[in-house]
Amino acid sequence: MVKLYEGGAYLVNGKTLVPENEAAGNEVISGKGITKEEAAKATMAYNILEAHNTSGNMESLKIKFDKMTSHDITFVGIIQTARASGLKEFPIPYVLTNCHNSLCAVGGTINEDDHMFGLSCAKKYGGIYVPPHQAVIHQYAREELAECNAMILGSDSHTRYGALGTMAIGEGGGELAKQLLGKTYDVARPGVVAVYLDGEPAKGVGPQDVAIALIGATFANGYVKNKVMEFVGPGISKLSSDYRIGIDVMTTETTCLSSIWRTDEETRKWYDTHFRPEAYKELNPGEVAYYDGAIYVDLSKIKPMIAMPFHPSNAFTIEELNANLMDILHETEEKGKKQLTGKVEFKLTDKVRDGKLYVEQGIIAGCAGGGYENICDAADILRGQFIGNDEFTLSVYPASTPIMMQLAKNGTIADLLETGAIVKTAFCGPCFGAGDTPGNGALSIRHSTRNFPNREGSKIQNGQISSVALMDARSIAATAVNKGFLTAATDLDVEYTGPTYFFDRKIYDNRVYNGYKKADPEAEIKFGPNIKDWPEMPELTKHVLLKMASVINDPVTTTDELIPSGETSSFRSNPLGLAEFTLSRKDPLYVGRAKAIHETSLKHQEGGKLCEINDELHGVVDKIKEKFPDIKGNEIGIGSTIFAIKPGDGSAREQAASCQKVLGGWANIAKEYATKRYRSNLINWGMLPFIIDEDFAFDNDDYILVPDIIDAIDKKEDNIKAYVVNKGMKELTLHLGALTDDERTIIKKGCLINYYRD
Structure with a gap:
């Protein structure tokens, strides 16, 4: 049904998968003397990325996207961030759909206020506004935005239009704000994994069945994590565009970065049907293309599937x-009881x-x-x-x-x-x-x-x-x-x-407002009472004292657990209001702990001496002075942190990070991050994305000192010494991982807004 190759693989003439260790015996590969490095440049993904890269270095990409999409849970915060950073006009087509808070059922006027904010910003900055109930974000993007060889950035994690020849990426709002300000999406060149579709689905087997089988085979082992899934093989020709789209949109649940499919006459038919024939181009990998991995899928053997609670990868056939x-x-x-922690x-x-x-x-x-x-x-x-x-x-x-x-x-x-x-x-x-x-x-x-x-x-x-x-x-x-x-x-x-x-x-011609390239600087933005500006965010200090506000030992922590979805969506335009819901379903005491730490931090920022703010800190300061007599109290910043084994699976919503920041969060400590987008959200909100290799049993209220953190960032050090103060100055080694120069500056400035404001 689904087979994962153990190593890399070559695709020859778009038809034959050759495992890397068998390449020497293939006449086409060996006969043409093609190197692995050359063949890696023959993937569709490489060529699309190269066409959108502005860095001149294909190992460190700086991508500029063709178009962007957001919905009414995310666009207010994105535009507010960009406004605070100097936004004058949307530089590329930017679609604001209203498909999440469409019901306007909770919170009085506040949801419709967000919609009117969006419409007024579309007029002022030159955007495209799709009113409520007209289309969900991704269907509108398929119908009106996608085009072969293009790249689209969206503030929803299921931003996937690869089945239509568009490489699309879902990210947190900070990355969209960067594009609005003419900046780039910076990422190391991702690996590319071939998804080779063969055969034809049985009658009654749908795209979700194929998708669940793929997710079940790839999520837990991280086979495609932060990579591009490139769909190839003869089975594609047996699938309609709708069917391909149904598989493609679910690739997000594998934790891949993006997806791309080869295109054909069926794709051309899609664009002809939607009156955009100029958007079609034939896309295929080169004669010999190298992939960092390969997944073979026999469509004829896929059976109706079910993903049991509480994850799309918990996959079984219905049979x-x-x-x-x-x-x-x-x-x-039993799995659910552990995940729900018996509540x-x-x-x-x-x-x-x-x-x-x-x-x-x-x-x-x-x-x-x-x-x-x-x-x-x-x-x-x-x-x-x-x-x-x-x-x-x-x-x-x-x-x-x-x-x-x-x-x-x-x-x-x-x-x-x-x-x-x-x-x-x-x-x-x-x-x-x-x-x-x-x-x-x-x-x-x-x-x-x-x-x-x-x-x-x-x-x-x-x-x-x-x-x-x-x-x-x-x-x-x-x-x-x-x-x-x-x-x-x-x-x-x-x-x-x-x-x-x-x-x-x-219906779109009659109802959708298209203001692209028609920005009106005199247009007035409509603010409802729930639309609030971001609070001031402090810059990083020379030394950081973190207090643990929540310890989560689940194997994976989703963004839904970090900031719940549902009725909380009504407060997405109110940073302080939304922050009250942070971790509310996972650790209801977190907000109280984080607020107490933040209050201590504010007192310290106002000139209060650490040793005098409270008795607990008095003992902490004594231990720090004993170990580091040269550290001065006014050089230490205080913030909260959380520990989670693998946080950030799921939604792209930046609020999973920004809510922690609003409550005084300065870092996360994790064994690994489930997705690139969550780690990027932490960075864009000025939070330290620490990784810890060793096993350490953190407790709520542990104090962790990270001395000379700015110096470590400036020197691009990866091994960073930290100390659990209230456990006898227990020494730990933390890692920041790869950071671009801009990301280092954003963290030091305290957030993306401060970075651009300066």
Whole structure:
């Protein structure tokens, strides 16, 4: 089904994968005398990166993107950061979609205030504004922005348009602010992994099934972490563009940096259908291309899949789950209890009725599930059936109004409504916990992007827990036919009609504000009462005294756990308001601890002597003076830190870092960072992204002294001595890893805003 190569591999003539250790025996590779270094330049990824690199050095990239996208959870903070740093006009097309806080259901006027802020900024700075309910961010980008050989940067982690020939990257808001200010995206040249698709999917197997199989094979081992996944092989020609898109968008869950696919006549047809034929170019790797790894996927052997709570990589075939139901459910319960740290009772074994798994809810939605073909195939399965009148419900969200219009015109919406399903407007809510929250203890099956804890909207701090399993739209529809009992689409005999898609762009022509290259400096920005400026951020000090505010020993910590999604989204434009939710579902005491440390820091900044601020610090200062008699109190800065084994999996949201900074956070200490984007978020908010190799049992309230940190940064030292003061000055070695010169300066200045302001 999915095979990972142990080392590098060559692709010859776009057809034959040759393991690196067998290259000498291949006539094409050996006959042409092609070196590995030359062949690495023949990947599609290398050529796109080279075309967008401004550094002149392909090992240290400085990328300028062609276009950018943000949604209404992120664009306010990004524009506020850029405004504070001197923004005059958007230099490239910048699309502001309104697909996350679209419901305006919580917080009074504050969500619509964000939308009006976005529209007014589009007028002032020359942006593109997509009103609520018109399209989810990624579907609009596919329909209107993507083009072959281009690069797009988005402030949402699922910014992936590789199936349309666009290399797209999801990053935190700081990276978008840099692009708005004419700066670059700086990154070491990423490795490239070939994803070789062979064969053809069986009837009833959808793109989410392929995606879950890929994620299951690559997430835990980090096979593609921070690399580019390059899709090649003959199997691509067997897939429609919609199908490719459905696989591609889920590559984010492998922790890869980006993706790119070879293009063909099917891609040309996509652009012709969307009235943008000029956006098409044929993309293929060179005659001999070298990859840092390879994944072989036999599409014909992919079966309907399910990703059990609480991660997309917790993958099983539905057949396997049904055959080992109680064992897998019990195993999932035990994993879940550890992840939820016993705060609520989490059960799945009680879902078994007469030997079958019963689920209470089905959702087909968003950038992954809301595509035209997914919904049409689901309707074919459901047509003439009904979902029943028990607990099970089914909601369907087309990903854009043009998709909804075509579904209305061809009768699909009527067919779905007749079954008891509900069809709703384009909205990302089911993906991050706003809307369609299931009942307490319920299990929801969703063709969406993530199934992290509380991603469906439950709140463990209030004793609530429900959970999500990811599945393909076709198997969700099959389950709906069986009134909520888990069923694979391949178990049903269905004739898929495959109705033709006709894109009607009139709704965009009529409703989307396109102000690109029409900036009006006199336009007034509309500020609602919840839109606040970033507070002042102090610069890094010569020495740093960190107090541990939270210790997280989970194998992986998601950005949803660092700053929860859901109703908190309403406060994304209010840095201090949002910060109150930091780690609220993982460590509810964190905010109080961090605030206390921050208050101590502020007293110190105002001239208070460390030894006099409180009794606890008096003892800490005595130990520091004993070890380092030359250190002066006014050269020490105080801030909080957290320890996590592997933080930052999931969303690109910069608030996972900025909320810690607002509360006085100065560092993270980790065994490793789950994604580049979370580490970049820490850096852009002036936080030290420490790595620790050794095992050390940190406790909340540990004090960690990092002496001469600025000197270490300036000298580009990697081994940095630190001391756990209240444990007998226990010495630790911390690492900062690779930092660009700009990143070093940003950390010293205290944040990206200070860096540009200066």
